[in-house]
Amino acid sequence: MKTIAFTNQKGGVGKTTSTINVGAGLCLQGKKVLMVDLDPQANLTYSLRMNSQRIDNTIYDVLKGRISPDEAIISHNGFDILPSSIDLSGAEMEFVNEPARETLLKNNLEKLGTGYDYILIDCPPNLGLLTLNAFTAVKEIFIVLQSEYLALHGLSKLMDVIRVVKERLNPDIAISGIICTLFDSRKNLNREVVDHIKDYFGDKVFKTIIRDNVALAEAPSHHKTIFEYDSESYGAKDYLALSKEIRNGH
Template identity: 40%
Template structure:
């Protein structure tokens, strides 16, 4: 069975895109078939896999606005497949707002390809607008990257309120799987305190381990590589591999349970 996982936080620069690509490559290394979807008009994920967002004939925008079938927009890159974004996606946002059932557009478009993948990962933009709502409506699971600084964790409450709304109106089974702590610097007491406080405050588990701040991450996107390829034995690559392994094990467990239920 296929799982769709959204990575969301309306706060900018908390490593949503980095985490989406790194976990995607981690899952691919485990033998899973992975599709990434870039839902951000900034197109950072598209760029990070080595595609040029300014030279694409087709992107997610065409799916939303021209109803181009998703399979026509998918591109294969190293390890995995991606539905790329371009700046045009900012215009899709306006277009979607005028449509009935607008929050379901991605879920509907995904239906025809979803079953070809073990995991579909959604990189959401830093806002709580209609693109994010589409992502949360299409997702089975939510991961929340949080950068280990005070200002970035304050938005988590607001994101969880949005999740409650999405559950009430569009996607009752959306599961909040956990927080990914990013840009972690354990040399500061402040960072360690945040790490202790986060799960208590929001009642959401933190996926282990925290991902440390490292220059390796800054170098990778311009090479069109994930940190797992650029610096395979680094602590950051290992951290994302561990997180990918947990997601893989969780999916296997859920699969087993649903099979048991089917068999009665």
């Protein structure tokens, strides 16, 4: 079983889009996938689920210890989702006095056993307690970077946090993949940024670069993965190629 957190404290870089469509791509290859929405914005949840479809139990109830994770899991066309909700936005404050506050997610995911091939966690855009919980619960971290100016800005802070988690909470953790997203081949700057990211991270950077593709931005409003929404789009081609690279352990 592979456990992977998709992270970057910078907002809007494609973490949620990548979690959903890498997960869906792995599912198309016959893998059993769980996506965990660990963001109080609940973008992953609502990108796949209509607002009108009631969600009774969420990751918040799980972390609170009210229910077990399997009671919150919902399914979507072949893969599973552990949904989030706005309730989670108070988590930092609520859990502050819990002695094991960084291991709440890890302890709960362990209750699920090893039935999944992949557990993918969509992190919120900050380095707070929820992100620490993700880093404590996984073996691998994928950093998602937008192929734009300042892509690497602020990254040293993220690396510091990962180093501290590795020392104190989770010795197994490693940055195992860098995903470059929102690539626009018409912009020379985008190429330069990707070259710069490759200089910095070497062969951790996935060969598949995710292009800027409008279908990827449209699919969530139809509550669909890119493969369900437009399987011929560049977005579908790129995320299928990326998920193959991930499956083959690049």
